[in-house]
Amino acid sequence: MEKKSGFCNVTAIFRNDALEQVQQRLQEIGVNSFSVLRVNGYGEFADFYSPDLLTHHLRIEIFTTARQGDAIAQTIMDAAHSGLAGDGIAAVLPVCKVYWIRRRTEVEPDEL
Amino acid sequence: MEKKSGFCNVTAIFRNDALEQVQQRLQEIGVNSFSVLRVNGYGEFADFYSPDLLTHHLRIEIFTTARQGDAIAQTIMDAAHSGLAGDGIAAVLPVCKVYWIRRRTEVEPDEL
Amino acid sequence: MEKKSGFCNVTAIFRNDALEQVQQRLQEIGVNSFSVLRVNGYGEFADFYSPDLLTHHLRIEIFTTARQGDAIAQTIMDAAHSGLAGDGIAAVLPVCKVYWIRRRTEVEPDEL
Numbered sequence: 001m002e003k004k005s006g007f008c009n010v011t012a013i014f015r016n017d018a019l020e021q022v023q024q025r026l027q028e029i030g031v032n033s034f035s036v037l038r039v040n041g042y043g044e045f046a047d048f049y050s051p052d053l054l055t056h057h058l059r060i061e062i063f064t065t066a067r068q069g070d071a072i073a074q075t076i077m078d079a080a081h082s083g084l085a086g087d088g089i090a091a092v093l094p095v096c097k098v099y100w101i102r103r104r105t106e107v108e109p110d111e112l
Numbered sequence: 113m114e115k116k117s118g119f120c121n122v123t124a125i126f127r128n129d130a131l132e133q134v135q136q137r138l139q140e141i142g143v144n145s146f147s148v149l150r151v152n153g154y155g156e157f158a159d160f161y162s163p164d165l166l167t168h169h170l171r172i173e174i175f176t177t178a179r180q181g182d183a184i185a186q187t188i189m190d191a192a193h194s195g196l197a198g199d200g201i202a203a204v205l206p207v208c209k210v211y212w213i214r215r216r217t218e219v220e221p222d223e224l
Numbered sequence: 225m226e227k228k229s230g231f232c233n234v235t236a237i238f239r240n241d242a243l244e245q246v247q248q249r250l251q252e253i254g255v256n257s258f259s260v261l262r263v264n265g266y267g268e269f270a271d272f273y274s275p276d277l278l279t280h281h282l283r284i285e286i287f288t289t290a291r292q293g294d295a296i297a298q299t300i301m302d303a304a305h306s307g308l309a310g311d312g313i314a315a316v317l318p319v320c321k322v323y324w325i326r327r328r329t330e331v332e333p334d335e336l
Contacts, residue, residue: 007203009203009205023154032154033153033154033201034153034154035125035151035152035153035154035169035171036151036152036153036154037149037150037151037152037171061151063201063203093205094205094206095203095204095205095206096120096181096203096204096205096206097181097182097185097203097204098201098202098203098204099185099186099189099201099202099203100199100201101124101126101188101189101192101193101199101200101201101202102193102194102195102196102197102198102199102200104186104189104190104193107201
């Protein structure tokens, strides 16, 4: 699926305090568009000082080419890595199609 | 994957002020179930009046049939389109299975 | 895609008041890592006492093995099920790769 469409989605969940570093490293490799939101994490993400074992992480989501997906995941890992439990995960998901809302056209692989 | 399961996920990130129009147009084409959340955007989404180049967008997510995915993405594009930078993107992702929690059964393609 | 990578993503949207039960049941089957966030729902999710037909749900997201995806979706359904409209949905999405940020390595299927 990834190869056929030419696109993928990189989603990562990481520590709040790594955002500035992640953002900077992504821009250095030419990734200029991404969205970020707050999530509550459990388990691997647990904060044992919190009464409900819940902690706050950030979730980043990037739509990119299939070719760049792994490099972007690696960049996020390098930027968000502390070596401690709760560092989170990065994943690459397949994508069928991506469209620009501004142009109302499909994105071509060389545009991302 | 999309064809095999019969389902897909349409995810779009668009301007806050387009929500009412997006919601109305989706309902006109028979899409009655979707979820919306706030995200922070960077890059393509940047608000240059904001000190951290961050802006606020909405992220909509719809689980639908593989057959309807592109038409729903088109409808969101038409509704959220302003023609300016920062209009955002729409994407179609493959889905393996969808279940109704109310019935605890798999969704059949003609139910979405 | 799911079979090739060995991983999948389970995403479910369910009632706010089911979180404690969902969390407990997931831990009982050995799922210790997941993230949760608030979403606004429309349509199937509509709260007819709300002026904008909008209601608040939770969205859970779990990265797991392809083998466990359906059992986790079933567990969430059992825990979040009330039998009423607005119970929400659970879906299994294919995933290409998953990485540990702490170790900067790919996750092996037997680690999730």
